[in-house]
Structure formats: structure tokens, C-alpha cells
Amino acid sequence: MVRLTHLAAVALAALALNACEKKDAPAAGGAAPASKAAASQAASAAPASAAPESAAPASAAASDAHAGHDHAGHGHGAIGDGPTAAAMGAPEGAKVFFVEPADGATVGTKVKVVFGVEGVTVTKAGEALKDNTRGHHHIIIDGEGVAQGQVVPKDDKHIHFGGGQTETELELTPGKHTLTMQFADGAHMSYGPKMSQTITVEVK
Numbered sequence: 001m002v003r004l005t006h007l008a009a010v011a012l013a014a015l016a017l018n019a020c021e022k023k024d025a026p027a028a029g030g031a032a033p034a035s036k037a038a039a040s041q042a043a044s045a046a047p048a049s050a051a052p053e054s055a056a057p058a059s060a061a062a063s064d065a066h067a068g069h070d071h072a073g074h075g076h077g078a079i080g081d082g083p084t085a086a087a088m089g090a091p092e093g094a095k096v097f098f099v100e101p102a103d104g105a106t107v108g109t110k111v112k113v114v115f116g117v118e119g120v121t122v123t124k125a126g127e128a129l130k131d132n133t134r135g136h137h138h139i140i141i142d143g144e145g146v147a148q149g150q151v152v153p154k155d156d157k158h159i160h161f162g163g164g165q166t167e168t169e170l171e172l173t174p175g176k177h178t179l180t181m182q183f184a185d186g187a188h189m190s191y192g193p194k195m196s197q198t199i200t201v202e203v204k
């Protein structure tokens with residue numbers, strides 16, 4: 001009886017040791033479950049009991065790194081670390097403007113619109129997410145520009161030109177309307193009021 005138990009213990013210990021080696025379990029803990037004879041699954045118990053200890057420092061480190069950068073104005077997680085183009089803001093002196101129509105123009109219900117840029121390059125949506133010299137146009141009909149870092153909504157009044165278009169034709173109802181250009185980065189995040197212009201047109 002004594003011998004059997006002893007043998008069993010040795011066998012279990014050997015098993016546990018073996019399991020540990022095979023699993024390259026996070027060190028330490030491995031021996032402990034073996035002494036509890038129950039050691040039903042020394043192999044799985046070891047990593048499990050070791051996990052909380054080794055996981056804690058790892059996640060703490062992660063959240064430290066996380067705290068190290070500025071969260072303001074960028075959509076976190078979607079595009080990885082570091083500021084997005086929109087969060088950086090467009091370069092000094094850059095602007096967007098309507099080439100057509102002119103502010104205050106009287107136009108038909110089909111309105112040709114031509115977008116102008118200075119100091120930035122028009123590119124497709126989804127590209128150059130960290131490059132604050134790039135982005136694409138949006139038109140907001142009878143609405144307002146979008147605050148810097150906010151994603152431009154997509155609906156009847158907020159039209160994206162994610163293909164990198166520099167002109168379009170709008171269909172408007174008769175009456176007075178405002179057209180607002182809004183430049184935004186590759187992730188549709190607005191460069192804010194500096195990269196926006198609003199004009200009024202009279203549709204006849």
C-alpha cells in the first residue's frame with residue numbers, strides 16, 4: 001500500500017514534470033499541482049494557475065503603453081496606434097474651395113460642382129490614413145461642416161467622394177440651399193472648419 005502510493009506519487013510527479021516540459025508552461029507553478037496528488041490534469045492545471053500571475057503584468061504593460069498617447073480626436077483601435085491624419089490637422093495654409101458654382105449663384109436643379117484644393121492632395125478613401133496632406137471631398141447639403149476628428153456622416157445630406165472625385169453633379173430642389181465642402185482623411189474623419197467652405201445657391 002505504502003509502496004503503491006509512493007509509486008503513484010512518483011509517477012504523477014514524473015507526469016507533471018513531463019507535461020511541464022512539453023507545454024513550456026509559464027515556469028513556476030508546474031510542481032504545485034503534482035503534490036496535490038489529485039493532480040488530475042497537472043498539465044492543464046499548471047498553465048491555468050500560472051496564467052493570472054503572468055497575465056497581469058502583460059495587460060498592465062499594455063494599458064501603460066496605451067495611456068502614453070493622446071486619445072483626443074482619433075478613433076482608437078481601428079487604425080492602430082498614433083494619430084490619424086485628421087487628428088494631426090491639415091498642413092498650415094491648406095484649404096478647400098468651390099471652383100463652381102460661385103457663392104450666391106442662381107443655378108438649375110442639376111448643379112455642376114467643381115472642388116478645389118490647395119496644399120493637400122485628393123486621394124481615395126481608405127488610403128493614406130496617417131497622411132495629413134491627403135483626403136477626399138464631401139458635400140453637405142443644407143447642413144454644417146463636421147468638427148475636426150469626427151467621422152463625416154453618410155446620408156442624403158452628407159455625400160462622400162471616396163473615389164477621389166474632384167467634381168460632381170448634384171440634383172437640388174428649387175429654392176435656396178447651402179452647399180458645404182468638407183475635406184476629410186482616408187478614414188472619413190474631418191479636418192474640421194479649416195478645410196471646409198460653405199456657399200449659398202438659389203435653385204430655379
Ligand SMILES: [Cu+2]
Pocket residue numbers: 125136137138152160161162184187188
Ligand atoms: Cu468620406
